[in-house]
Amino acid sequence: MLFVRFLSFAALVALHLVSVSDAFANLPTPRNVRASDGAFPYVNIAWDVDPNMQGPGWYTIYRRDCTGLSDAACTIDCTDQWLLQTNAVSNTHQRTGLNWNDNTATPGRRYRYAVNGFSDNFLGGYFGNWCSTLLNSTDVGSRQLPAPSFQSGFPTTTDPNGIQVQWHDFQSNYGVSFWLVYSSTNSGNGCNGPYASFLRPNRAWTNTINVFNQNVYHWLRAIDDNGAAGACSSVPGIGRRPAVQPSVGNIAVHPAAVVAAGTNVTLSVSATGAIPANTVAYRWSRSGSQISGATSSSYTFTGQSGHGTQQYDVVVTHPESSFSQTRSQQITVCRSDQVVLNNSCACPGNLQEIGGQCGCPAPLIQVGNQCLAPTPTPTPTPLPNSAPQITEQPVSQTVQEGQSVTFSVVASGNPAPNYQWFRDSQNPVGGNNPQYSFVAALSDNGARFKVRVSNLVGSIDSNEVLLTVQAAPRALRPVAECVMANNDGTVTAFFGYENQNNAVVSIPAGTNANGNVNSISGGTILPGTQHPVDFSPGRVRGVVGVVFPSDGSVAFTLGYQGTGASTQIMDASSTPCSPIEPRLACVNPEGAGFRARFSYSNQNSFNIIIPSGPNNRFSPAPEFRDQPINFLAGLGQSEHFEVVSSTGEALTWTLANLSATADSASTPCFLPPICDAGGPYRVQQGQNQVILNASGSFDPEGSALTYAWSTTCAGANVAGTLSPLATLNLVGNRSTCSVNLAVSDGSGVSQCSAEVSFEEVPVCLNDRCGVPCGDGMSCCGCVQVDNSAAILATGENFGQLELGLKKSVRLVRRLAA
Numbered sequence: 001m002l003f004v005r006f007l008s009f010a011a012l013v014a015l016h017l018v019s020v021s022d023a024f025a026n027l028p029t030p031r032n033v034r035a036s037d038g039a040f041p042y043v044n045i046a047w048d049v050d051p052n053m054q055g056p057g058w059y060t061i062y063r064r065d066c067t068g069l070s071d072a073a074c075t076i077d078c079t080d081q082w083l084l085q086t087n088a089v090s091n092t093h094q095r096t097g098l099n100w101n102d103n104t105a106t107p108g109r110r111y112r113y114a115v116n117g118f119s120d121n122f123l124g125g126y127f128g129n130w131c132s133t134l135l136n137s138t139d140v141g142s143r144q145l146p147a148p149s150f151q152s153g154f155p156t157t158t159d160p161n162g163i164q165v166q167w168h169d170f171q172s173n174y175g176v177s178f179w180l181v182y183s184s185t186n187s188g189n190g191c192n193g194p195y196a197s198f199l200r201p202n203r204a205w206t207n208t209i210n211v212f213n214q215n216v217y218h219w220l221r222a223i224d225d226n227g228a229a230g231a232c233s234s235v236p237g238i239g240r241r242p243a244v245q246p247s248v249g250n251i252a253v254h255p256a257a258v259v260a261a262g263t264n265v266t267l268s269v270s271a272t273g274a275i276p277a278n279t280v281a282y283r284w285s286r287s288g289s290q291i292s293g294a295t296s297s298s299y300t301f302t303g304q305s306g307h308g309t310q311q312y313d314v315v316v317t318h319p320e321s322s323f324s325q326t327r328s329q330q331i332t333v334c335r336s337d338q339v340v341l342n343n344s345c346a347c348p349g350n351l352q353e354i355g356g357q358c359g360c361p362a363p364l365i366q367v368g369n370q371c372l373a374p375t376p377t378p379t380p381t382p383l384p385n386s387a388p389q390i391t392e393q394p395v396s397q398t399v400q401e402g403q404s405v406t407f408s409v410v411a412s413g414n415p416a417p418n419y420q421w422f423r424d425s426q427n428p429v430g431g432n433n434p435q436y437s438f439v440a441a442l443s444d445n446g447a448r449f450k451v452r453v454s455n456l457v458g459s460i461d462s463n464e465v466l467l468t469v470q471a472a473p474r475a476l477r478p479v480a481e482c483v484m485a486n487n488d489g490t491v492t493a494f495f496g497y498e499n500q501n502n503a504v505v506s507i508p509a510g511t512n513a514n515g516n517v518n519s520i521s522g523g524t525i526l527p528g529t530q531h532p533v534d535f536s537p538g539r540v541r542g543v544v545g546v547v548f549p550s551d552g553s554v555a556f557t558l559g560y561q562g563t564g565a566s567t568q569i570m571d572a573s574s575t576p577c578s579p580i581e582p583r584l585a586c587v588n589p590e591g592a593g594f595r596a597r598f599s600y601s602n603q604n605s606f607n608i609i610i611p612s613g614p615n616n617r618f619s620p621a622p623e624f625r626d627q628p629i630n631f632l633a634g635l636g637q638s639e640h641f642e643v644v645s646s647t648g649e650a651l652t653w654t655l656a657n658l659s660a661t662a663d664s665a666s667t668p669c670f671l672p673p674i675c676d677a678g679g680p681y682r683v684q685q686g687q688n689q690v691i692l693n694a695s696g697s698f699d700p701e702g703s704a705l706t707y708a709w710s711t712t713c714a715g716a717n718v719a720g721t722l723s724p725l726a727t728l729n730l731v732g733n734r735s736t737c738s739v740n741l742a743v744s745d746g747s748g749v750s751q752c753s754a755e756v757s758f759e760e761v762p763v764c765l766n767d768r769c770g771v772p773c774g775d776g777m778s779c780c781g782c783v784q785v786d787n788s789a790a791i792l793a794t795g796e797n798f799g800q801l802e803l804g805l806k807k808s809v810r811l812v813r814r815l816a817a
Contacts, residue, residue, distance in 0.1 A: 027379075030098070030132040032113035035141025043141045046099035047115045060116045061100055062131075066140060067109040067691035076138055078116040078131030105143040107175060107733060114138045145230025146170055148179070148220040155207070155218055155239025160275045162206040163239035167220050173204045173485045176200050177222040182219045182232075183207055186740040191221045191232035210276065212320040214245040217608045243320030246274035251314060251329040258343050261336040262303040268298035269327055271316050283315045303333030387458035388413035394451065398468040399440045406437040409462050411453040420452045438490055445469035474500035476535055480556075481542050481606065482577035484656055487614045490549055493570040494524055494577065494608065495556045496541040505535040515562030518778065521555050523548030528609035528629055542606030561817065578603040580610065580631050582653045582660040583638055586669035595646040596662035597669055598653055602631040610655060619645060619652045627653065638698065672748035673699040679739040679754025683730065688755065694724040694741055703745040713737035713756055734758045 036044040045061055114137075117130040125723035132138060148167055157162045165183075169567070170176050179202070180195045197206055209216055215223060218237040222230035249270045259265055261297060271280045284294035287310045291299065299312070309332040317324045334345035337358040347358035349369030354361065360371035392410035399405045411417055411434065422429040424447060430436035436449070450464040479496040486492060499505055507533040518533065525531055535558075539571040540769045548554045550572045559565030585597040602608060610616040616629060622643040644661075645651050650663035667673030677697030683690055692709060698704055709721040715732035718739065742752045 010079045026517055029130040029134055030117050031137045033113060033115055033137045033139045035111070035113045037142050037144070037205075039144045039695040040147035041143070042101040042103035042106045043102050043111065043113075044099055044126070044144045045113050045115070045139075045141070047137070049098065049117065049605070054235065054382075058118050059100075060118070061102070062114045062116065063102065063105075064112045065109060066510035071112075071140055074110075074112050074140070076112045076114045077133055078114055085202065101616050102141075102143075105227055106226050107143045107145045107224050107230065110140055112138055112140050112144045144265040145176065145224055146174060148233050149235065149310050150218070150233070150237035152219070152462055154331055155216070155237045157242060157339075159206075159242050160212075160242050162208040162240050163216055163218075165205045165207055165237060165239065167203050167237070168199050168752055170222070174222075176222045177225045177227075178232075179203070179223045179780075180222050180564065181205055181207075182221070182230075183209060184217055185211055185214060187215070187217050187236065189217065189219075190236075191219050193223075200738055204696045205614070207241075207357050212241050212276065212301060214586050215240055216633075221341055223227070237619060242316070244273060244275035245321040245323040246271040246277075246280055246318050248316045248325050248327065251327045253329060253331070256340075256343070257330065258332040258340055258345065259303050259333050260338070260340050263305075263333070264300060265303055265305045265315070265331060265333075266300040267312055267329060269314050271297065271318075274318050276320060278692070279319060281317045281319075282333050283317075284311045284378070285289040285315075286310055288313075297308075300591070303331075304505060305333070305336035307331075307333035314356075325537065342758070348364065349513065355600040385455075385457050386412075386414045388417040388453040388455055388460050390453060390460060390462055393463045394449065394465045396466040396468070397489055398469050398470065401440055401442050401472045403440055404437060405440045406435055407449050407451070407465065408435040409451050410434065411460075413455045415451070415455050417453045417455045420454070421712065422450050422452065425450065440467065440469045442469055442471060451787065471502055473563050475563045475566070476501070476505055476558045476560035477566040478556040478558045478568040479539070479541070482604070483570055483572065483574045484577045484608070484610075484657065485550070485572070486547070487654075488552055488674040491539045491550050493546045493548065493554050493574065493800045494542045494606070495520075495544050495546065495568065495570075496539065497532065497535055497543065497558060497608065498539045499535045499537050501560070502537055505561065506533060507531055507558075515559065515563045515690060517557050517559035519555075519557045520544070520546055520789070521557075522546070522552055523554040527611045541609065542604070544802050546611055577608065579658050580604075580608060580655045581658055582655045583664050584653075584660045584666055586671070587662050587664065587666040588669045589664070590644060592647060594641055594662070594664050594666075595644050595739070596651060596666065597640050598627070598660060600628070600631055600635050600639050600655065605633055609634050615654075617654055619654065622651055669700075670747050671700045672750050673697060673703075673705055673743045673745045675743045675752035676753045677739060677754040681728075681739070681754060681756045683734070683756065683758045690730070692718070692726040692728055692739055692754075695722065695744070697741075697743045697750075703747075705743045705745055708742040708744075709739065710740045711756075712740070721748040728756065 006544045030047040031050075032046075032048040034046045042612075047059075060078070061210065062076060062078050064076045069542055081387045083391070093484045096230075103113075104112075106297060109150050115132045121280040148170070151166045155165045157163070158513045165181060165774050167179070171458075178197055178199045180191070180197055181197045182189070182191050182193060184193060184748060196207075198205060207216065207218070214238050218239065220233040224230070236563075252268045254266045254268075257261070267284070271282075274280050280488045282295055282297055284299045299314075305383050309330055311328055311330050313326055313328045315324060332345065334340055335357070338345040339348045340346075347353060350371050351366065351369055352357040352361065352371070360526075362579075363374060364371040364373045364534075366372075388411050390409060390411045394407045394409050397407070398406055399714055407421070409419070411419075418432050419430075419434050420428055420432070421436040423639075425428050429449075434451075436451070438444075443679045444467055448464045449467060451462045453460050453462070471801040473721070475498075477500075481494040481496050484492045494568045509518055509520075510801060511518045518531075519533055523546040526547055529543070529545045532543045544556075546556070548571075551572035553569055555569045556566050557565055557567040559710070583601060587594045588595045589595075609629060610626070610631060611629050617629065618627065622645055626641050627643070628641060643651055644652075645662075648664050650661055652661045654660050674697055676694060678693040678696065681690050681692070694707055697705060697707075705724075707722055707724055707726075709718040710727045713728065713730060714735070716728055716730050716737070718726050718728055736755065738753045738755050740751065742749055742751045744750075
């Protein structure tokens with residue numbers, strides 16, 4: 001019994017399997033897939049199935065975005081990576097008329113679609129793939145926004161305030177979000193250029209384009225919710241905006257149509273109602289001649305004598321409405337000798353028109369605005385003759401050279417006086433004129449002037465006045481000296497200046513105003529130098545150094561009181577400075593090291609500053625140093641300086657790109673001493689001893705000196721010959737001679753000498769007691785030169801009498817003889 005049941009079940013299964021295998025030929029595989037293109041709010045996908053399909057089925061739609069791809073390149077499959085989206089279809093069990101609307105498609109993009117079919121038995125989705133691609137059935141479709149159109153009769157030309165534009169709208173399910181309206185006077189412009197944007201469901205717009213009396217073309221484009229644009233409308237809407245002519249009134253006149261000379265007259269005209277209003281134009285003319293610049297709605301002028309009566313016209317035009325009208329007005333301007341009376345020109349008072357002007361007929365005379373009979377003129381009484389009198393004196397003046405100067409005087413007298421000017425009281429200048437003018441020169445500075453006023457009765461001289469002539473400003477110019485390359489990638493430029501003025505000129509640094517300029521740009525001032533502000537007369541060299549990058553430049557600009565600014569520019573290629581050469585003089589041992597003596601040579605014509613640093617340094621740094629930073633032009637003994645190496649290590653002094661090295665094997669310092677015998681010595685009358693002074697002698701190496709004095713003076717001797725201070729004892733003959741000195745530092749000797757001269761023996765007339773004295777007698781104590789002065793002279797100070805006194809004494813001696 002059980003076995004029978006088992007066989008029955010197996011038989012049923014076998015029978016069922018046979019039914020499924022037979023049904024594979026009629027599975028629900030979609031075919032004839034079709035996708036729509038068009039202006040619908042969706043893409044419609046339709047397909048067919050085998051009408052003999054066994055069992056009910058259901059379907060899934062697959063989509064791929066093919067925008068930008070060719071149809072051949074855009075493939076799709078229901079199982080691979082291109083399956084981008086699935087959508088279940090609810091109308092199952094159908095055999096024909098199968099379709100579905102894809103309302104999620106973006107307008108303007110292209111998609112490829114495939115359909116997959118399933119069976120509702122339990123084997124359908126597990127053992128087979130019934131995609132339409134098995135039958136090579138797919139299709140490409142797209143969704144397009146509808147092309148909009150204008151309503152009939154719009155745009156319109158009836159409103160001059162703007163073109164009224166209206167268009168058809170679409171149902172909301174078409175996906176239109178807003179409209180773009182394009183306008184142009186070019187009929188082929190289409191949806192290009194500027195546009196106006198309107199949210200749906202708005203479908204009207206007033207186009208206030210500033211174009212009149214010509215066609216304006218309009219196009220529409222729909223934009224959907226995703227920002228995609230629909231097609232441009234194929235037929236434009238045409239509109240035209242008409243212009244409106246203005247209404248023009250008569251010319252208004254202010255203050256009146258008849259005015260006195262010198263009166264301001266304003267003419268104006270009103271033009272209203274024009275569309276567009278801003279293109280109304282005006283052109284004024286007078287007596288048929290166009291007035292230059294008179295192109296506004298009003299015109300104002302000042303009435304001039306001689307204007308008379310003239311007609312003023314204004315032409316008002318409006319190009320858009322082809323409008324042109326003229327308004328006219330006559331204006332009368334009275335002569336300057338006339339007045340306005342009852343809206344016409346008339347002579348004032350009782351004056352009459354005579355020969356085109358207001359006046360009085362003979363024999364009447366005009367007094368103001370009245371014609372009066374003449375009054376007999378009395379015979380004048382002659383004035384008595386009188387000497388000239390000066391009522392206004394000339395005054396001193398200060399002018400600048402090259403300016404005109406005028407001295408003047410005011411004087412009275414009868415008969416009328418004559419004038420004669422004098423310079424410095426003697427030289428007559430100028431003509432017979434109360435003024436004297438000339439162009440001042442520097443040579444006129446300090447000159448004095450006066451004038452003599454005279455007539456037949458007498459004469460009088462004015463006060464003498466002073467003329468001060470100041471020098472005119474002269475040029476102040478910078479001078480480019482030279483450049484020096486530094487060791488740190490910079491360059492130092494040295495500038496001087498030339499001041500052609502005769503006095504110091506002061507201009508603060510950074511000034512650029514009122515004709516004065518003093519500026520330095522492009523670098524920084526070298527430490528130890530200063531931006532000059534006080535400029536001495538003449539050519540001054542190397543007053544300032546400026547440090548700047550080697551790839552840059554520096555400019556120095558000077559100008560003085562409008563004489564013109566001058567600029568000197570230097571860079572790394574400018575004239576190089578002569579090198580500052582460091583020199584080793586000698587070395588002396590000191591402890592475990594040595595003391596080195598250095599000097600330098602500056603062949604430039606001006607002092608140069610090189611601060612301590614990369615361009616003025618010792619390597620290695622010594623324990624003691626005092627190297628210079630101001631390098632004087634030329635080289636003197638006084639410019640030696642010393643440095644100490646306590647360890648004996650060599651020392652190198654570097655100046656810019658040159659150097660000098662000292663070590664323990666360098667030339668030793670055995671310099672001779674400097675000899676200075678003092679003097680010259682002058683010996684006074686009665687003086688028998690002279691103090692000799694050799695304190696100016698010294699040893700450059702600091703060694704102690706010994707001294708040896710001698711003399712060529714006859715009969716004289718020197719006391720204290722081994723000291724820098726010695727005494728010369730004089731005996732006998734007192735003629736010019738010398739003292740000799742030899743100084744020694746133990747290793748060398750230097751010699752020098754000094755002159756000894758004697759004062760002339762004075763001539764004495766009387767001693768202090770009035771007793772006569774003879775020539776050569778030292779008893780004289782008082783020398784009488786003249787009756788007004790006595791010069792006291794003792795025997796110890798005769799040598800201090802001035803040369804003028806000696807000459808006076810000789811003169812007295814000759815007179816006494």
